[in-house]
Structures are given as C-alpha cells and as structure tokens.
Amino acid sequence: MQRILNDPDNIVDEMLEGFLKAHGDIVEKTGNKRVVKAKKIKADKVGVATGGGSGHKPAFIGYVGENMCDTAAVGEICSSPTAAAFLDSFREADQGKGVACLYGNYSGDNMNVKMAVKMAKREGITVKTVVANDDVASAPKDQPEKRRGVAGEIFMWKAGGAKAALGGTLDEVIAAAQKAIDQTRSVGIGLTPCTLPAVGHPNFEIKEGTMEVGIGHHGEPGIEVCPLESADQMAKRMVDIVIGDVPFEKGDEVAVLVSGLGATPVMELYVLYNEIEKLIGGRGIKIHRSYVGNYFTSLEMMGATLTVMKLDDELKELVDLPIETMGLTQI
Amino acid sequence: MQRILNDPDNIVDEMLEGFLKAHGDIVEKTGNKRVVKAKKIKADKVGVATGGGSGHKPAFIGYVGENMCDTAAVGEICSSPTAAAFLDSFREADQGKGVACLYGNYSGDNMNVKMAVKMAKREGITVKTVVANDDVASAPKDQPEKRRGVAGEIFMWKAGGAKAALGGTLDEVIAAAQKAIDQTRSVGIGLTPCTLPAVGHPNFEIKEGTMEVGIGHHGEPGIEVCPLESADQMAKRMVDIVIGDVPFEKGDEVAVLVSGLGATPVMELYVLYNEIEKLIGGRGIKIHRSYVGNYFTSLEMMGATLTVMKLDDELKELVDLPIETMGLTQI
Incomplete structure (x- = not known):
C-alpha cells in the first residue's frame, strides 16, 4: 500500500x-x-x-x-x-x-x-x-x-x-x-477499487479490462460490469442513464458536474466532458455552468461520475452565487 | 490500463x-x-x-x-x-x-x-x-x-x-x-509510477514498499530510493531538503504549497501538511499562506511535492493578489 x-x-x-x-x-x-x-x-x-x-x-x-x-x-x-x-x-x-x-x-x-x-x-x-x-x-x-x-x-x-x-x-x-x-441525477463508472488504509487491501474488485457502471462511492455494486470502453462510449452511457431518468427536455438549462473518483488524471476528465457536452448539447439542452475536476472522490479509486441538475430561475441564481470553500471557489 | x-x-x-x-x-x-x-x-x-x-x-x-x-x-x-x-x-x-x-x-x-x-x-x-x-x-x-x-x-x-x-x-x-x-525550493517523493496512455505501461518502476525521494515530474531519478516511511518521516525529509537549501531563517515568512502527484488521496496530503507545518513552525518560520491539493501532477503518479517560497513585502503583495484560474481561484 x-x-x-x-x-x-x-x-x-x-x-x-x-x-x-x-x-x-x-x-x-x-x-x-x-x-x-x-x-x-x-x-x-x-x-x-x-x-x-x-x-x-x-x-x-x-x-x-x-x-x-x-x-x-x-x-x-x-x-x-x-x-x-x-x-x-x-x-x-x-x-x-x-x-x-x-x-x-x-x-x-x-x-x-x-x-x-x-x-x-x-x-x-x-x-x-x-x-x-x-x-x-x-x-x-x-x-x-x-x-x-x-x-x-x-x-x-x-x-x-x-x-x-x-x-x-x-x-x-x-x-x-x-x-x-x-x-439532479448522477451516475458513476468505476475503473479500479480503492484501499482503506486501516484494511490495507481493496475491499472489492474491478478486473483489469472491465469497468463497473453505476458503482457507488464506497464500491457499492452498480448496474453492470462490462468490458472497458472508450471515453466516448462511457460518456454516452452516462448521459443516457442520467438524462433518461428525470424528464430533461429540449430547451432545458442545466448545470453539469464531472468529478473524478480520485486517481483518474484530470486530463481524462476533460476528454470525457468533451463528449458529454456534445451529447447533452445534441439533445437541445443548454449547459449553463459546468464543473470538471475532483469534486467528490473515493480515496484513490479510478473512474468518474456525471451529475446533471435541471435549472429554473431560482436554482440558476443559487448556483451562480459566489462561494469560497476549499473544494470550490466561485467568483 | x-x-x-x-x-x-x-x-x-x-x-x-x-x-x-x-x-x-x-x-x-x-x-x-x-x-x-x-x-x-x-x-x-x-x-x-x-x-x-x-x-x-x-x-x-x-x-x-x-x-x-x-x-x-x-x-x-x-x-x-x-x-x-x-x-x-x-x-x-x-x-x-x-x-x-x-x-x-x-x-x-x-x-x-x-x-x-x-x-x-x-x-x-x-x-x-x-x-x-x-x-x-x-x-x-x-x-x-x-x-x-x-x-x-x-x-x-x-x-x-x-x-x-x-x-x-x-x-x-x-x-x-x-x-x-x-x-523557492521544492522536492518530491514518488510512491508509484505513472503510465503514458500511448505507451500503455509505466516507463519507470517504484517497488511496492519503497519510495523515491527527489523524483521528477516525469519519473526522473531522485536522490535516493528507500523503504516507505511514515507521513511524519516523509515530512521531515522534505522540510530538511527544502529548508536546508536556501537560507531560510528564523523569523522568515513563507508561502507553502503541498501538491499531490495525481493519485494520492487528498486527505493524505493534509496528514503530510499537518507535520510539515509543525516542522516549519518549529524552526521559527511563519507560514503566511498555504496551498494543499493537486496543483501540479504527473498523471496518476502517487506521492507529493513540497514547495516553499521565502517572502518579502513585494512577494507577499503579489502572492496575495486575487486570481481566477481553473487550477486556483483566490479571492
């Protein structure tokens, strides 16, 4: 370890x-x-x-x-x-x-x-x-x-x-x-497990060459374990699952958050976001504000989560208000 | 991969x-x-x-x-x-x-x-x-x-x-x-290598149970490979190397930056900073501003770097000026 x-x-x-x-x-x-x-x-x-x-x-x-x-x-x-x-x-x-x-x-x-x-x-x-x-x-x-x-x-x-x-x-x-x-709806894809320091070994497994769709932040089982896909395919799965769950509609405005699970290089999160943005835009949904980075992690797990929130005028005002925290500072 | x-x-x-x-x-x-x-x-x-x-x-x-x-x-x-x-x-x-x-x-x-x-x-x-x-x-x-x-x-x-x-x-x-x-002086300690996507396997090795003191951001060899130490021992090594190199003196004011190398959980960076702060303070040096997080990484390498800058009035004013970037937003 x-x-x-x-x-x-x-x-x-x-x-x-x-x-x-x-x-x-x-x-x-x-x-x-x-x-x-x-x-x-x-x-x-x-x-x-x-x-x-x-x-x-x-x-x-x-x-x-x-x-x-x-x-x-x-x-x-x-x-x-x-x-x-x-x-x-x-x-x-x-x-x-x-x-x-x-x-x-x-x-x-x-x-x-x-x-x-x-x-x-x-x-x-x-x-x-x-x-x-x-x-x-x-x-x-x-x-x-x-x-x-x-x-x-x-x-x-x-x-x-x-x-x-x-x-x-x-x-x-x-x-x-x-x-x-x-x-708001979210989904995660896990690529590697994580190890609790006091335990010393991973408490669940994700086999090399596979990915777990819908994994929880503590390794809770997801919807499906399948062969590792390309970033674009992962983006499509995530958008389909998230946008399919709430009635997001053409013309909606949303806030989007793509978070790494800890160990995935941030550059890969941008590769993922690049396709997510195309897919959401392709459905006629407007991204009002986007966040890409390590915002909610699970120690050194690899993978990412997609979160989308549908906005109305009130939520837009609230999301846009400046904040100063360690995790997110917004001017 | x-x-x-x-x-x-x-x-x-x-x-x-x-x-x-x-x-x-x-x-x-x-x-x-x-x-x-x-x-x-x-x-x-x-x-x-x-x-x-x-x-x-x-x-x-x-x-x-x-x-x-x-x-x-x-x-x-x-x-x-x-x-x-x-x-x-x-x-x-x-x-x-x-x-x-x-x-x-x-x-x-x-x-x-x-x-x-x-x-x-x-x-x-x-x-x-x-x-x-x-x-x-x-x-x-x-x-x-x-x-x-x-x-x-x-x-x-x-x-x-x-x-x-x-x-x-x-x-x-x-x-x-x-x-x-x-x-300004820095030093890094590497705990795992990283893999360039186009290569598909690590281009250098850090054996489990060892750490590389002084590793570069691209895996350039450091000063010493030694058995993995506790966070407190790592902090002591890093402070000794950094503070020993420029004439930092009792009464100095400094800015301190502890960066993860990519995959090290951020909570561990705080454990490391906790001891670094004690050691720097123990030398009678005052920390004017501190940054802890993933500020300069190497893909999914594990490990951390310590950076310390000695401040004068001009540098203090410059460091304190607000900025808005993706990597660091300071109000």
Whole structure:
C-alpha cells in the first residue's frame, strides 16, 4: 500500500488538524474535534449543516465556507459521523432561525442525523433535513427512497447554502435544497477499487479490462460490469442513464458536474466532458455552468461520475452565487 | 490500463476541447489550437506567457486567467510545446509592452522557447524569460542551471502575473518572477509510477514498499530510493531538503504549497501538511499562506511535492493578489 500515512487509526484526526491549519481563512475548529465550522458566516441567517464519512475530499469539509455549508460533522473513513457530532454541528450552525441539515442517503447517516435532530429539538433547535438521493444506479426510479446520495450533494449544498445566505427562511432553504436534489441525477463508472488504509487491501474488485457502471462511492455494486470502453462510449452511457431518468427536455438549462473518483488524471476528465457536452448539447439542452475536476472522490479509486441538475430561475441564481470553500471557489 | 481514453494520439486535442468548453468564462481558444488564452486580460499591460507538456493538470493551462498567465502553449504528454506554439502564445500575449515567458527548465522547452523568442524579435515583439529551477533534488546547489522546474513554477507565475496586472514594466515583471523562483525550493517523493496512455505501461518502476525521494515530474531519478516511511518521516525529509537549501531563517515568512502527484488521496496530503507545518513552525518560520491539493501532477503518479517560497513585502503583495484560474481561484 503506497500511501502517505502515520497510524491509520489516527488518519482522520491528523487530516483534520492539517486541514484546519491550511485553510484557517475559510474554516475554524469547534469544541468538538469532529465538527468543522465556516469562519465567515452571515449573521442572522438559517444554519446549513452537513456531514459524512471521510475519504471523499473535498466532500464534506471542503464545502464548508461562506455561502455554502456552515458546519460539517466528520466521520471515520467511509463511516457516518456520530449523532453527537451531528448534534454539535447543529448547535454551531444555529443562529436561532433553525438549521437545514443536508446530507446523503446512507443508513448510518440517516440513523445518526435522526437521533441528533431529536436531541436538538429538546434544546430548542429546530432542524429540518434534505436527504440526497441523486445516484440513479443505486435503485429503480420508483424507489427513490433507496437511492444513495453522491456528487449531486454539491448542488444541494450550493442551492441550500445560497438560499440561506440570501436570507431565506428555514422552510425556503429546505425547499430550495430539496428542489435542487429532486432535479439532479448522477451516475458513476468505476475503473479500479480503492484501499482503506486501516484494511490495507481493496475491499472489492474491478478486473483489469472491465469497468463497473453505476458503482457507488464506497464500491457499492452498480448496474453492470462490462468490458472497458472508450471515453466516448462511457460518456454516452452516462448521459443516457442520467438524462433518461428525470424528464430533461429540449430547451432545458442545466448545470453539469464531472468529478473524478480520485486517481483518474484530470486530463481524462476533460476528454470525457468533451463528449458529454456534445451529447447533452445534441439533445437541445443548454449547459449553463459546468464543473470538471475532483469534486467528490473515493480515496484513490479510478473512474468518474456525471451529475446533471435541471435549472429554473431560482436554482440558476443559487448556483451562480459566489462561494469560497476549499473544494470550490466561485467568483 | 484502466483509463478514460479514446485514441491516445488525440488525447491532448480532446482534452483541450473539453477544457475550453468547461471553462469558457476563464479561457478562450486562439488561432493555434495548441495555445490557450485568458478571457479577461487587463488592457495595456505586459504579457505573461507560459507553456509545457501535458499530463500535469492543472499545470499549465489551468493557470491561465486574470492576474496570472495570459497564454499557455500546450505540448504532447510530457513533451515540450513546439516553437511555433510558443511563438503564437507570445503573439497572443503581446500588447506592445513585451512578453514575460515564464517556464520550466527542461531541454525541449529551453530549445523551443529560445527559437520562438528569436522569431518574435524579428516581428518586433520583445520577449524576456525566467526559467524555473526550484527542484532541489535534480542537481547540486552549485549547479542551479541544471535544476528542473516543478511546482515552484506556480509561485513564479503568481508573482509575475500579479506584477504585470499591477502595471509593472517588462523588466519589473521579469525581476519579480525571477525573485520568486530564486526564493523557492521544492522536492518530491514518488510512491508509484505513472503510465503514458500511448505507451500503455509505466516507463519507470517504484517497488511496492519503497519510495523515491527527489523524483521528477516525469519519473526522473531522485536522490535516493528507500523503504516507505511514515507521513511524519516523509515530512521531515522534505522540510530538511527544502529548508536546508536556501537560507531560510528564523523569523522568515513563507508561502507553502503541498501538491499531490495525481493519485494520492487528498486527505493524505493534509496528514503530510499537518507535520510539515509543525516542522516549519518549529524552526521559527511563519507560514503566511498555504496551498494543499493537486496543483501540479504527473498523471496518476502517487506521492507529493513540497514547495516553499521565502517572502518579502513585494512577494507577499503579489502572492496575495486575487486570481481566477481553473487550477486556483483566490479571492
């Protein structure tokens, strides 16, 4: 295992320490060492909290910052943060106007968020939630409650964070974040597995010469394992799956995000995006804004995800609002 | 080879096409398809050009943008751009006040830039150059002309680009960029090799359980191959090599950049930075600004580089100036 590590059991704490030092102008520590808080937060607004397992950088802490998430609870690698961490993240985010907790659909996160919401209520903090479920490959269209959240969470945070920054009420923030994720679909293609440092070997396999369509961020099985295809063929599969799932129509405007899974060279993401753009454009859909890079990763997995969000006037305004985070700074 | 590719011989063109589509607000194409130009360039200023081989994203085109590089010439993977591409990049960057060409010390780049500078002169375009040589491991201290340029180029572009944006003359821009690189030192540690798509297998080897200290961005041999160490031990080696080379002293202020080489998970870069920060701080040196991420890569190589620049008042002002590029946006 060719990795940069000390004791694998301390990796999350050491990473957080380094992260806070490196980005002291954007984030700050809190009383709970597993909760990170934005340094600049507009006064008198609804709080926006998130959280999730580690190993997906920039997610989740990399999206804490002005006009995006106020706090993030941090879990072990590929594990949910504790209920106590979520609760502390709500306490830190609350300014008396309630907190929107925007997170991904995983059983551990669901359980711990629910507990934390109840505990917060007893303290007089109102927390409402939106659960991201943008991963088309993780369950059929008629079972959206079973679908996982993946890179579409970034659009959910962007919309919710912007709505809160613009002075929205808790219900308005929740509605904006819910609309964002309802209009967002993602799919991933995995080319290699990844290795958790504490385990030391991959916990799933992708055979050389094959690819896994619909793979999850933790190696959850996808729709199909098939022979490795060209970038253009991968693009076609991804666009067909994503655009086929929500009623994206000719004349729509969308935001597109192509994220590497960690180890795929960024130049290959541009090769992929080049064809994705042609295919989406060929359907008469206009790309309003595009993001290409490592925005939501799985350690050193190879592969990529495609995320598309259908925009209306409100979502366009929210996506365009400037933000400053480690993962994405937008002027 | 688990990669996202069409024809490996077209990868650079396809990547550029995708890049220009994805970042149409920051960059634009030119008459030469191997030259990229910033969309927003302050009028009536000295031009800032760069260029280099592909496979190092965000370098080089990812540092084209307002207040940084105006143009970049693009080479094949790990190969210099042609003299014709450099010449066209000078033509595009020139506003009648001359062009600063800021590039790295590699034989192909040196040869092609020199030819292009001569050709530009015949057209009445004055081009002066700064050649980055920040890689401590690539030659002894008394042979700086043999040292390669690596991630320190980012600080050279930042300083030169900012000086030009602030209205500096060509000589002032050259002096600022030269000072930046003179005060900058880097070292890399490689953990895995990388594979050029057209070749299909790694062109050098790093054995499992070993690491190569001082490796170059193209797998050039380093100082030493030794057993894989802990993150803290790697940090100590890197700080000793870098801080030992220029007379960094107690009380100095520095900018620090820790870059992944492509496939190392970003969380591990923070673990590394956590110790680097302690070691630099322990020497009584103050970190004014830090960057941690994938800023200068080698396809899917694993490992990291450390770059430190000693600051004076001028360099501090130049480093702090806001920029908007694909590789780095600073408010």
